[in-house]
Amino acid sequence: MPGDLGAAGLRTEGLTVRYGGVVANDDVSITVGTGEIVGLIGPNGAGKTTFVDAVTGFTRSTGTVAVDDTDVSRLPAFRRRRAGLSRTWQSGELFANLTVTQNVVTALRPGGLSALWRDIVVPRRRDTDAEVRNALETVGLGSAGATPARDLTLGRQKLVGVARALGGNCRVLLLDEPAAGLDTEESREFADRIRDISVRGIGVLLIDHDMSLVLGVCDRVYVMEFGKIIFAGTPQEARTDPAVIAAYLGAPMETNDA
Numbered sequence: 001m002p003g004d005l006g007a008a009g010l011r012t013e014g015l016t017v018r019y020g021g022v023v024a025n026d027d028v029s030i031t032v033g034t035g036e037i038v039g040l041i042g043p044n045g046a047g048k049t050t051f052v053d054a055v056t057g058f059t060r061s062t063g064t065v066a067v068d069d070t071d072v073s074r075l076p077a078f079r080r081r082r083a084g085l086s087r088t089w090q091s092g093e094l095f096a097n098l099t100v101t102q103n104v105v106t107a108l109r110p111g112g113l114s115a116l117w118r119d120i121v122v123p124r125r126r127d128t129d130a131e132v133r134n135a136l137e138t139v140g141l142g143s144a145g146a147t148p149a150r151d152l153t154l155g156r157q158k159l160v161g162v163a164r165a166l167g168g169n170c171r172v173l174l175l176d177e178p179a180a181g182l183d184t185e186e187s188r189e190f191a192d193r194i195r196d197i198s199v200r201g202i203g204v205l206l207i208d209h210d211m212s213l214v215l216g217v218c219d220r221v222y223v224m225e226f227g228k229i230i231f232a233g234t235p236q237e238a239r240t241d242p243a244v245i246a247a248y249l250g251a252p253m254e255t256n257d258a
């Protein structure tokens with residue numbers, strides 16, 4: 001039902017993923033509005049990465065995925081990316097010997113012979129340069145373009161990963177455990193960069209086990225357990241919801257807001 005899903009940003013309706021007998025996502029309906037930061041939390045194996053895979057077209061699903069009112073459910077991953085759905089990966093490795101700029105360029109320039117031919121006939125270099133600069137400035141790395149990735153702190157390497165996802169027509173950014181391994185200070189800085197991204201009108205779906213980060217930076221959160229959404233509300237409501245505490249947070253809960 002293209003065109004009648006309402007609201008800008010990301011909307012899923014009844015998204016379901018089956019791996020053999022495992023229902024990894026079970027009828028998942030969520031929204032991430034323009035410029036909104038939304039958390040998706042839940043225990044290990046709850047189905048969070050599967051959800052990102054399904055939304056971005058990297059695993060088969062049933063149900064609806066819409067971005068800015070356009071139904072992309074039947075599109076392959078690269079066309080969902082063009083429609084504005086970008087993601088980071090849990091592994092998130094960079095090319096250690098390439099500079100920060102080169103790492104971002106590799107994500108933006110399509111490969112293959114046809115792309116090479118297009119580059120010769122219609123050079124896009126200036127466009128790409130502007131996109132790279134814009135993406136790096138958005139994550140606060142505007143002056144680090146010439147630095148080899150291996151010389152960056154882990155926190156800044158993670159931000160390069162985010163910049164790689166930001167290029168092109170990014171409307172909704174799905175971050176899969178972007179803060180893994182960061183210390184408290186790095187995690188706070190990361191939260192500031194996520195806010196910078198959202199004020200540019202990009203919707204952010206943040207998946208992470210760092211509860212200070214998620215509950216501190218998100219406008220709303222969803223909690224997933226066994227592939228189902230068991231809670232939707234504000235971070236404050238999540239902290240005190242008995243089902244969320246039982247499924248994930250445990251009690252008493254210890255968080256320092258980012």
Ligand SMILES: Nc1ncnc2c1ncn2[C@@H]1O[C@H](COP(=O)(O)OP(=O)(O)OP(=O)(O)O)[C@@H](O)[C@H]1O
Pocket residue numbers: 019022024042043044045046047048049050051
């Ligand atoms: N490619 C796959 N084939 C079969 N089963 C899979 C596949 N990927 C995930 N699963 C299963 O789907 C369920 C959800 O896994 P998923 O990785 O999405 O959870 P998660 O919430 O992201 O976990 P974590 O927080 O540990 O990253 C698990 O039972 C997992 O074993």
